[in-house]
Amino acid sequence: MLEIITQQPILAALVALVGLGxxxxxxxxxxxxxxxxxxxxxxxQIDELLPQTQCGQCGFPGCRPYAESIADGDAINKCPPGGQxxxxxxxxxxDVPAPALDEEHGQEAEVKTVAYIxxxxxxxxxxxxxxxxxxxxxxxxxxxxxxxxxxxxxCDLCVEPCPVDCIDMLPVEENINxxxxxxxxxxxxxxxxxxxxxxxxxxxEDSVSNREDVx
Amino acid sequence: MRKTWVTPGGIxxxxxxxxxxxxxxGEPPIPEKLVVPLGQHMGxxxxxxxxxxxxxxxxxxxxDSAGLVSVPTHAPTSGTIxxxxxxxxxxxxxxxALCIEISNDGQDQWLPREGISxxxxxxxxxLLSIITExxxxxxxxxxxxxxxxxxxxxxxPIDTLIINAAECEPYITADDALIxxxxxxxxxxxRILSHILGNPDNILIGIEDNKPEAIAALRPHIQDTGxxxxxxxxxxxxxxxxxxxxxxxxxxxxxxxxxxxxGMVCVNIGTIYAIKRAVVDAEPLISRxxxxxxRACDINRNYDVLIGTPVKHLLAHxxxxxxxxxxxxxxxxxxxxxxxxxxxxxxxxxxxILAPSYKEIPEDEPAQxxxxxxxxxxxxxxxxxPQQLLWYSQAKDHDRLQAHNLFDCIECGACSxxxxxxxxxxxxxxxxxxxxxxxxxxxxxxxQARERFEFHKQRIEQVEQEREAKRAARREAAKQAKTSTTSxxxxxxxxxxxxxxxxxxxxxxxxxxxxxxxxxxxxxxVQKAQQKLDSAVAxxxxxxxxxxxxxxxxxxxxxxxxxxxxxxxxxx
Numbered sequence: 001m002l003e004i005i006t007q008q009p010i011l012a013a014l015v016a017l018v019g020l021g022x023x024x025x026x027x028x029x030x031x032x033x034x035x036x037x038x039x040x041x042x043x044x045q046i047d048e049l050l051p052q053t054q055c056g057q058c059g060f061p062g063c064r065p066y067a068e069s070i071a072d073g074d075a076i077n078k079c080p081p082g083g084q085x086x087x088x089x090x091x092x093x094x095d096v097p098a099p100a101l102d103e104e105h106g107q108e109a110e111v112k113t114v115a116y117i118x119x120x121x122x123x124x125x126x127x128x129x130x131x132x133x134x135x136x137x138x139x140x141x142x143x144x145x146x147x148x149x150x151x152x153x154x155c156d157l158c159v160e161p162c163p164v165d166c167i168d169m170l171p172v173e174e175n176i177n178x179x180x181x182x183x184x185x186x187x188x189x190x191x192x193x194x195x196x197x198x199x200x201x202x203x204x205e206d207s208v209s210n211r212e213d214v215x
Numbered sequence: 216m217r218k219t220w221v222t223p224g225g226i227x228x229x230x231x232x233x234x235x236x237x238x239x240x241g242e243p244p245i246p247e248k249l250v251v252p253l254g255q256h257m258g259x260x261x262x263x264x265x266x267x268x269x270x271x272x273x274x275x276x277x278x279d280s281a282g283l284v285s286v287p288t289h290a291p292t293s294g295t296i297x298x299x300x301x302x303x304x305x306x307x308x309x310x311x312a313l314c315i316e317i318s319n320d321g322q323d324q325w326l327p328r329e330g331i332s333x334x335x336x337x338x339x340x341x342l343l344s345i346i347t348e349x350x351x352x353x354x355x356x357x358x359x360x361x362x363x364x365x366x367x368x369x370x371x372p373i374d375t376l377i378i379n380a381a382e383c384e385p386y387i388t389a390d391d392a393l394i395x396x397x398x399x400x401x402x403x404x405x406r407i408l409s410h411i412l413g414n415p416d417n418i419l420i421g422i423e424d425n426k427p428e429a430i431a432a433l434r435p436h437i438q439d440t441g442x443x444x445x446x447x448x449x450x451x452x453x454x455x456x457x458x459x460x461x462x463x464x465x466x467x468x469x470x471x472x473x474x475x476x477x478g479m480v481c482v483n484i485g486t487i488y489a490i491k492r493a494v495v496d497a498e499p500l501i502s503r504x505x506x507x508x509x510r511a512c513d514i515n516r517n518y519d520v521l522i523g524t525p526v527k528h529l530l531a532h533x534x535x536x537x538x539x540x541x542x543x544x545x546x547x548x549x550x551x552x553x554x555x556x557x558x559x560x561x562x563x564x565x566x567x568i569l570a571p572s573y574k575e576i577p578e579d580e581p582a583q584x585x586x587x588x589x590x591x592x593x594x595x596x597x598x599x600x601p602q603q604l605l606w607y608s609q610a611k612d613h614d615r616l617q618a619h620n621l622f623d624c625i626e627c628g629a630c631s632x633x634x635x636x637x638x639x640x641x642x643x644x645x646x647x648x649x650x651x652x653x654x655x656x657x658x659x660x661x662x663q664a665r666e667r668f669e670f671h672k673q674r675i676e677q678v679e680q681e682r683e684a685k686r687a688a689r690r691e692a693a694k695q696a697k698t699s700t701t702s703x704x705x706x707x708x709x710x711x712x713x714x715x716x717x718x719x720x721x722x723x724x725x726x727x728x729x730x731x732x733x734x735x736x737x738x739x740x741v742q743k744a745q746q747k748l749d750s751a752v753a754x755x756x757x758x759x760x761x762x763x764x765x766x767x768x769x770x771x772x773x774x775x776x777x778x779x780x781x782x783x784x785x786x787x
Contacts, residue, residue, distance in 0.1 A: 053664065063668075134667040176311075184642045184643055184646070
């Protein structure tokens with residue numbers, strides 16, 4: 001055997017290459033099975049970025065279906081609750097240019113709202129309960145319903161089915177613990193000489209008695 | 216003299232401490248109405264345990280602590296509760312929060328109280344609960360509940376107790392004045408703390424060398440007590456917890472650890488004094504030393520102010536000139552915040568009310584573009600890169616901000632102070648910090664919503680499947696019924712019916728038992744009817760009623776006879 005191989009170098013090369021090919025093929029095949037990833041990871045990543053309001057304004061029944069659709073090449077600007085921030089995040093994830101929000105699907109809300117049921121008027125029809133995508137409405141047939149405000153995503157889906165229109169979308173009240181420091185205003189067109197004509201030139205102390213001079 | 220270490224960065228702003236130290240600690244008159252906020256400390260706000268119109272005594276608890284990281288709140292004087300409602304509070308937002316208003320009755324009458332004279336024989340846990348119950352939270356500024364800080368758990372033995380008397384911010388002299396006048400009580404407080412922490416090896420009082428009087432006042436009291444006074448060169452901000460720990464021990468606190476992880480506890484000296492008052496004198500935290508200073512006030516002085524005293528009242532007492540004042544600041548000029556209303560009350564963390572003139576602290580110059588001079592990086596005590604942070608903050612690049620350790624910024628304001636372009640750097644950082652925190656909270660919420668949505672979908676699916684299964688079962692049953700009726704003859708149906716009837720039929724024993732019960736109950740009914748009739752006859756009731764009753768008796772008698780007959784039949 002060895003003699004035949006040494007005498008016929010072309011055959012030897014062929015055997016060696018085929019052997020190597022088979023060995024690496026088997027290795028790759030094994031690795032493909034062993035380290036297989038279920039599902040498409042990019043869908044999860046997109047889903048992470050979507051706001052999870054589950055409002056369906058994008059035309060899909062929930063955020064994940066929209067994430068799947070984006071992974072398949074759908075437009076990334078169909079999510080009004082996420083707004084421009086979400087669009088930018090998805091754009092940088094997928095490395096595509098970030099378009100403006102598609103107004104067809106709604107406008108970006110300026111303040112976050114959550115649903116409140118006017119409880120005196122609720123007739124207990126359970127229609128809103130069925131509409132709520134995150135089970136954030138409590139109640140039973142012919143009994144009053146109420147919204148678990150902490151769980152409400154503000155998706156709006158319960159407002160339309162209510163036969164007596166007793167659901168309001170109210171802005172989330174800001175309390176002292178959630179208060180945010182405002183951003184300083186970025187100066188525009190200021191150069192050093194502007195200081196001389198700036199608003200601070202005339203100071204109220206010019207008009208009142210200057211205590212410092214007295215002291 | 217102990218060795219001290221030098222922190223990076225820092226600045227030397229004009230101290231302006233002398234003017235408020237010319238007089239001793241004063242006591243302002245008690246205002247007619249005190250407004251006590253429920254959320255003066257870090258953690259959950261306390262919960263009111265009094266009602267409007269209740270009368271309270273000085274030192275009485277008016278709000279309970281609401282959880283582990285929380286402390287109660289006490290009435291600063293005796294009087295009547297006149298309101299429990301939202302009021303403007305000392306907060307940079309200028310927003311309202313729940314407060315209790317007390318109308319002072321002029322008596323200033325204390326709740327009966329009894330202190331502990333020999334704390335050395337009291338268990339640390341008992342002392343800790345006294346400290347919590349006294350409502351003590353860090354008085355240096357952050358307001359973290361002190362008992363929580365002093366209880367780091369068994370896995371973290373404490374070997375170093377650091378007392379923060381640095382008071383590095385300009386204008387503020389509250390701690391300085393407190394040490395000068397009440398050094399003995401402070402040292403007793405330190406001894407209480409040392410006892411609670413299991414007598415740590417090192418007890419260090421960190422103090423800046425611009426307070427020679429305070430140092431001299433402390434010296435005689437700490438001789439032979441094992442307490443070391445560490446004085447170090449004045450530099451702002453040496454009073455920050457991490458900075459002070461580095462200065463007095465040379466150890467740098469990693470950003471994901473608390474001092475207890477390194478066997479240290481760092482407590483403000485004002486808090487120490489409050490602990491002494493709470494343990495020895497049984498006085499809850501209802502007052503604190505606050506500096507009232509600035510050129511818009513005629514008198515610059517430290518006051519022992521009751522918590523809940525409106526700032527306006529305090530300023531009026533000092534001949535405050537509204538016209539000359541650029542803004543009223545709570546805290547110092549570096550880290551304090553402008554008050555939007557002078558009605559806000561003094562709280563446990565208010566160490567200074569600064570009312571500067573326009574010349575003293577002018578309004579901010581307009582900010583100009585960053586020229587990359589790098590002075591902010593030199594001044595930063597946390598060794599951060601303020602200008603990088605500025606760019607990322609303007610670009611709202613949260614990832615890079617965190618990569619550049621934005622959350623290590625102690626917001627001391629040294630960078631803004633040195634910035635030649637007057638850029639309000641700290642405001643950018645604060646804004647970015649709150650944005651990042653909000654984004655994190657929203658992330659948690661959206662994860663929750665996702666989970667709930669998944670569950671919702673799963674539940675709907677499950678219900679649908681169950682319904683489908685039921686429908687399928689019913690269809691199957693109908694199909695079977697159909698096939699059975701078509702294939703079998705009428706005779707089969709009769710046979711099946713008979714079989715069902717036979718299956719239902721009871722055994723003779725059961726039948727007999729049932730009939731016996733029937734007989735017994737019929738007999739009972741006969742007897743009852745007889746009794747009723749007898750009583751009716753005895754009472755001379757109307758004939759009509761007697762007739763009805765006798766008819767009922769007759770009926771019952773017949774039923775009894777019938778039941779007996781059936782039983783006899785069965786027995787045969």
